[in-house]
Amino acid sequence: xxxxxxxxxxxxxxxxxxxxxxxxxxxxxxxxxxxxxxxxxxxxxxxxxxxxxxxxxxxxxxxxxxxxxxxxxxxxxxxxxxxxxxxxxxxxxxxxxxxxxxxxxxxxxxxxxxxxxxxxxxxxxxxxxxxxxxxxxxxxxxxxxxxxxxxxxxx
Amino acid sequence: xxxxxxxxxxxxxxxxxxxxxxxxxxxxxxxxxxxxxxxxxxxxxxxxxxxxxxxxxxxxxxxxxxxxxxxxxxxxxxxxxxxxxxxxxxxxxxxxxxxxxxxxxxxxxxxxxxxxxxxxxxxxxxxxxxxxxxxxxxxxxxxxxxxxxxxxxxxxxxxxxxxxxxxxxxxxxxxxxxxxxxxxxxxxxxxxxxxxxxxxxxxxxxxxxxxxxxxxxxxxxxxxxxxxxxxxxxxxxxxxxxxxxxxxxxxxxx
Numbered sequence: 260x261x262x263x264x265x266x267x268x269x270x271x272x273x274x275x276x277x278x279x280x281x282x283x284x285x286x287x288x289x290x291x292x293x294x295x296x297x298x299x300x301x302x303x304x305x306x307x308x309x310x311x312x313x314x315x316x317x318x319x320x321x322x323x324x325x326x327x328x329x330x331x332x333x334x335x336x337x338x339x340x341x342x343x344x345x346x347x348x349x350x351x352x353x354x355x356x357x358x359x360x361x362x363x364x365x366x367x368x369x370x371x372x373x374x375x376x377x378x379x380x381x382x383x384x385x386x387x388x389x390x391x392x393x394x395x396x397x398x399x400x401x402x403x404x405x406x407x408x409x410x411x412x413x414x
Numbered sequence: 415x416x417x418x419x420x421x422x423x424x425x426x427x428x429x430x431x432x433x434x435x436x437x438x439x440x441x442x443x444x445x446x447x448x449x450x451x452x453x454x455x456x457x458x459x460x461x462x463x464x465x466x467x468x469x470x471x472x473x474x475x476x477x478x479x480x481x482x483x484x485x486x487x488x489x490x491x492x493x494x495x496x497x498x499x500x501x502x503x504x505x506x507x508x509x510x511x512x513x514x515x516x517x518x519x520x521x522x523x524x525x526x527x528x529x530x531x532x533x534x535x536x537x538x539x540x541x542x543x544x545x546x547x548x549x550x551x552x553x554x555x556x557x558x559x560x561x562x563x564x565x566x567x568x569x570x571x572x573x574x575x576x577x578x579x580x581x582x583x584x585x586x587x588x589x590x591x592x593x594x595x596x597x598x599x600x601x602x603x604x605x606x607x608x609x610x611x612x613x614x615x616x617x618x619x620x621x622x623x624x625x626x627x628x629x630x631x632x633x634x635x636x637x638x639x640x641x642x643x644x645x646x647x648x649x650x651x652x653x654x655x656x657x658x659x660x661x662x663x664x665x666x667x668x
Contacts, residue, residue: 264507264508267506267507268507271503271506271507271588274588275588275591278589278592279592282592282596286596286603290604293551293603293604294551294604294605295548295549295550295551295604295605295606295607296605296607297605298605316605351544352544353541353542353543353544354541354542354544355473355474355542355543356544360473363607378544378545379544380543380544380545380548380607381542381543381544382543382607382609383473383474383542383543383609384609384610385609385610385611385612385615385620385621386612386620386621387471387478387481387612387620387621387622387625388471388472388621388622388625389469389470389471389472389622389624389625390469390470390471390472391469392472392622393472394472
């Protein structure tokens with residue numbers, strides 16, 4: 260290899276390294292801003308923006324979904340294992356919304372610590388299987404294990 | 415040129431074997447029928463399996479079938495960009511004309527795959543998530559990839575002197591490559607609405623084998639399709655260049 264080719268190779272190598280380093284630093288600095296939603300335990304431990312819109316994500320706690328007032332408003336508890344937050348929402352829920360399923364809600368915390376959502380999105384996990392397999396897993400008791408590892412969203 | 419190649423060690427010679435457009439054309443002609451035939455078979459069987467054989471999902475129902483197009487398209491969007499970055503590095507370091515041609519021929523294909531991934535993802539997102547689009551890390555970084563492809567196509571044709579355009583495009587391709595690991599790991603590094611990887615992850619895939627094999631077959635079909643169309647595009651570029659040269663010669667000879 261001639262020296263000019265070697266020089267070009269080194270130049271490109273160093274350029275890519277510098278670029279990767281700079282990008283890594285920028286992304287670390289903007290960590291908070293890139294994050295799409297806060298988890299319920301973040302609400303307790305971290306400074307979350309009070310009085311303005313933000314998103315909270317986690318699993319809908321089993322047995323927590325209830326209709327309140329006019330019948331079009333639902334209230335449910337979002338949990339990540341560490342913390343919980345009650346969420347109130349008036350509107351149409353997506354198809355995948357159900358107990359035990361991940362969701363992301365956008366809205367504000369009110370004075371009583373209830374998260375009043377103006378939008379609720381369902382979060383799909385990375386598990387794909389036919390219904391029969393899901394039933395078999397539930398029957399054999401393997402289900403919880405699979406769900407726990409699948410739950411990257413709410414670590 | 416030949417004496418220099420002969421004096422080089424075998425490793426570097428093998429790399430330069432494809433730098434010769436004539437040899438590349440002969441190789442492309444030999445490979446193309448196989449690539450095209452296998453693409454047709456893989457896509458036909460893969461699509462039939464994805465649409466009719468694979469089971470519905472326990473949560474998503476029939477909507478899961480969008481995945482068989484969305485996921486291979488997204489894989490190819492990243493794969494095509496990686497190819498462009500490698501070819502651009504080869505073009506900058508070794509002044510390798512065929513590598514340069516490969517990089518420029520691949521970017522419209524990559525842009526098409528990225529668009530397909532964005533469009534099918536959006537169609538899946540509306541019924542499943544409840545929204546066409548969110549600005550989470552995965553979706554946003556893939557949109558940036560789409561713009562990188564468009565920029566790469568635009569910049570390589572933006573200069574009076576084609577050599578400068580190629581160099582600028584190659585540098586853009588290398589700079590943009592930082593986005594590829596960001597796309598891949600965005601779902602692990604940050605909270606995103608998009609789900610984490612099911613197949614390309616450490617440990618067993620979290621997708622049932624009855625759904626995995628049609629998906630992998632579609633992945634093979636998309637990859638073969640990419641190489642078939644890439645070779646066709648490169649071949650037609652080279653033939654067009656040869657035609658231009660002949661025309662110049664005949665004008666001069668008159």
